[in-house]
Amino acid sequence: MSNQTKQSVSNSNKKDREPNNFSFTITKQSTDNQARLGIIHTPHGDIHTPAFIPVATKATIKSLTPQQINDMGFDSILSNTYHLYLQPGPDIIEKGGKIQKFMAWHKPMFTDSGGFQVFSLSGKLCTISDTHVTFRSHIDQSTHVLTPEKSMQIQRQLGADLIFAFDQCLDINADYPTTQASLKRTHNWETRSVLEFNKINIDNSQALYGIVQGGRFTELREESAKFVTTLNTFGIGIGSIFGDPKEESVKLVTHALKHLPEHKPKHLLGIGSVDDIFYYVPLGIDTFDCVLPTRLARIGHIFTRPESGGNVENKFRIKITNAKYKEDQTPLDPACTCYTCTHFTKSYIHHLEKSKELLFYTLATIHNLSFFKRLMDEIQQSIQNDSFKILRQKWIDQTEEKIEENKEHNSKI
RNA sequence: GCGGCCAUCGUAUAAUGGUUAGUAUUGGGGACUGUGGAUCCCUAGAUUUGGGUUCAAUUCCCAGUGGCCGCC
Numbered sequence: 298m299s300n301q302t303k304q305s306v307s308n309s310n311k312k313d314r315e316p317n318n319f320s321f322t323i324t325k326q327s328t329d330n331q332a333r334l335g336i337i338h339t340p341h342g343d344i345h346t347p348a349f350i351p352v353a354t355k356a357t358i359k360s361l362t363p364q365q366i367n368d369m370g371f372d373s374i375l376s377n378t379y380h381l382y383l384q385p386g387p388d389i390i391e392k393g394g395k396i397q398k399f400m401a402w403h404k405p406m407f408t409d410s411g412g413f414q415v416f417s418l419s420g421k422l423c424t425i426s427d428t429h430v431t432f433r434s435h436i437d438q439s440t441h442v443l444t445p446e447k448s449m450q451i452q453r454q455l456g457a458d459l460i461f462a463f464d465q466c467l468d469i470n471a472d473y474p475t476t477q478a479s480l481k482r483t484h485n486w487e488t489r490s491v492l493e494f495n496k497i498n499i500d501n502s503q504a505l506y507g508i509v510q511g512g513r514f515t516e517l518r519e520e521s522a523k524f525v526t527t528l529n530t531f532g533i534g535i536g537s538i539f540g541d542p543k544e545e546s547v548k549l550v551t552h553a554l555k556h557l558p559e560h561k562p563k564h565l566l567g568i569g570s571v572d573d574i575f576y577y578v579p580l581g582i583d584t585f586d587c588v589l590p591t592r593l594a595r596i597g598h599i600f601t602r603p604e605s606g607g608n609v610e611n612k613f614r615i616k617i618t619n620a621k622y623k624e625d626q627t628p629l630d631p632a633c634t635c636y637t638c639t640h641f642t643k644s645y646i647h648h649l650e651k652s653k654e655l656l657f658y659t660l661a662t663i664h665n666l667s668f669f670k671r672l673m674d675e676i677q678q679s680i681q682n683d684s685f686k687i688l689r690q691k692w693i694d695q696t697e698e699k700i701e702e703n704k705e706h707n708s709k710i
Numbered sequence: 711g712c713g714g715c716c717a718u719c720g721u722a723u724a725a726u727g728g729u730u731a732g733u734a735u736u737g738g739g740g741a742c743u744g745u746g747g748a749u750c751c752c753u754a755g756a757u758u759u760g761g762g763u764u765c766a767a768u769u770c771c772c773a774g775u776g777g778c779c780g781c782c
Contacts, residue, residue, distance in 0.1 A: 354745050375744075413744040466744070508744095540743050567744040588745045595747050620738070658747060 319458070319504040319531055321562045321583075327680055331554070331581035334680050337532075337562050339405040339458040340502060341397060344372040346562065346583040347676055349574070349669045350407060352591060355380045356390070356400040358666075359591060360658035363402040369635075369663070369670050373459075375407040375586040376400075378451050379414035383434050383441075387454035395456030407586065408457040410448045410490070412508070412536070413567070416466035425465065427482055445489035453497050459532065461566075462490035464508040467537050469546075476512030483510045484524050491528050504531035506564055512537060513545060515552045522556035532562040535582075540570055547576050554581050571600070571613045571672065575693045578676055579685065590665035595658050597650050600668040603692055604632045613692075617661070622647045635667035636660075 318340045325334035337344040351358050351366065354377045358366055366374065376396060381387065393399035397406060415423055415430050423432035429444045448463035464483045467476060487507055494505045507525040511517035525533055535553050538546050550565065557563065564584045565577055574585060590600065597618040600607065607613035607630075615622075617629065625643035637646070637660040649657035679688040 352745060359745080359747070377744080380745085407744095409744045411744095416744090461744080464744095534744085536744070538743090564744090569743060573743075585743095587743050589743050592742075592745055592747090595745095596742080598742090616740090618739095653747085655747090 318501050330579035332579045332680050341405045344405050347578045348584050349673045350375045350586040352588045360662045369667050373405040377409050379411035382451050387451045391454040406457040407459045408452050410461040410463040412464040413466045445486040446493040449493040461506045462487040467512050469513050469539050471512050480510050506532040506534045508534040508536045509553045518549050518553045519556050522553045534564040534566050536566045575689050590669050594661035594665040599629045600665050601630045602632045605630045629664050635664050637664040
């Protein structure tokens with residue numbers, strides 16, 4: 298496959314209907330695993346992969362300005378169809394010049410289709426049929442109907458560059474019959490998504506990702522991967538993967554990727570943690586979106602690098618609210634070069650959190666996102682230098698060995 | 711000075727002549743993966759002091775101390 302580098306999607310299959318405005322170039326393919334460097338070209342600029350895509354659910358990275366996100370070096374962010382549909386409504390955003398102009402973020406953007414929110418609301422505010430989803434707004438209890446066509450139309454109005462087909466996210470623990478039925482429905486929804494998308498994307502201003510589902514069953518993941526491939530979407534997402542159990546999740550993603558075309562950009566929805574990224578990049582995942590760094594920042598979880606004590610066991614993070622940091626005069630992470638770490642102490646940020654000062658959310662979010670950006674930069678660098686295994690060793694394997702050593706040590710005591 | 715009312719975890723409040731004094735918040739920890747500044751879990755923490763009645767008092771009685779209100 299390494300001889301297929303530099304190949305772009307638009308040249309790979311004449312039947313593909315991807316807009317000319319979009320292409321994916323693989324600039325470097327690792328030889329000892331499936332990790333690759335790539336560039337997703339969009340009308341709003343390029344996304345260098347593997348990339349972490351911060352989540353801006355309601356057209357904002359909570360507590361940050363777009364300028365701050367840009368300064369950290371992020372190429373792209375992801376917003377959400379369901380939330381923006383309910384508030385402020387797609388008409389408002391369309392009239393505001395579409396989402397990038399509306400929120401003053403002028404680089405590439407993704408929008409999620411709303412499928413995950415259906416999953417989140419399932420059973421409470423939402424009922425699912427084969428043709429549509431009926432749900433009640435969590436904001437004002439008003440009733441709404443969402444269909445694949447509607448999701449495409451809303452995402453069209455929002456105007457993000459890269460959009461997702463409408464799918465059904467499923468509990469990873471669902472049994473086989475449930476998963477099979479859900480998968481059939483998702484595939485139907487995705488077919489309808491593609492038909493509608495091709496109809497309304499007349500100016501090729503957007504590109505579509507299909508989504509592989511299939512729950513925890515490898516044969517269904519395979520079936521889904523093969524089906525989604527036939528949809529000829531620009532990119533492909535893998536959904537309903539959760540952080541744990543890790544081994545099973547990795548197995549499912551591996552299995553899905555095995556049956557997907559290598560030259561398309563692959564997005565792993567909703568993942569991940571630090572170790573997740575080290576698991577999935579070498580399998581060939583190009584982009585990740587995850588709320589962890591931003592959400593955890595707001596409740597005081599601060600990511601820390603290996604040289605500052607971060608490891609698999611402590612999930613690469615400290616909790617700044619812990620009393621032991623009350624008078625700690627050192628930065629959140631001494632090895633970090635972000636704005637927060639070069640200007641403030643743990644003691645100060647501990648104080649900001651305890652007193653619920655707004656600046657706390659900003660500083661913690663800047664640090665956590667900077668942490669993930671630098672992590673992805675180092676991963677890209679390592680792929681370029683054929684040193685990914687060494688980097689992974691530093692972050693993951695080494696600490697796993699240390700955990701084993703500690704276990705042995707403790708058992709001897 | 712006189713009279714009345716009050717006193718329970720750090721704070722705000724329940725309850726009771728009897729076995730483990732409840733709740734909220736705060737404190738100390740933990741969880742969070744297509745968002746959740748939310749929420750959830752664990753944990754710590756109190757009957758103002760001295761007498762009396764009683765088998766048994768945080769509860770009833772008396773006094774002290776402290777607080778609030780009213781009157782002079």
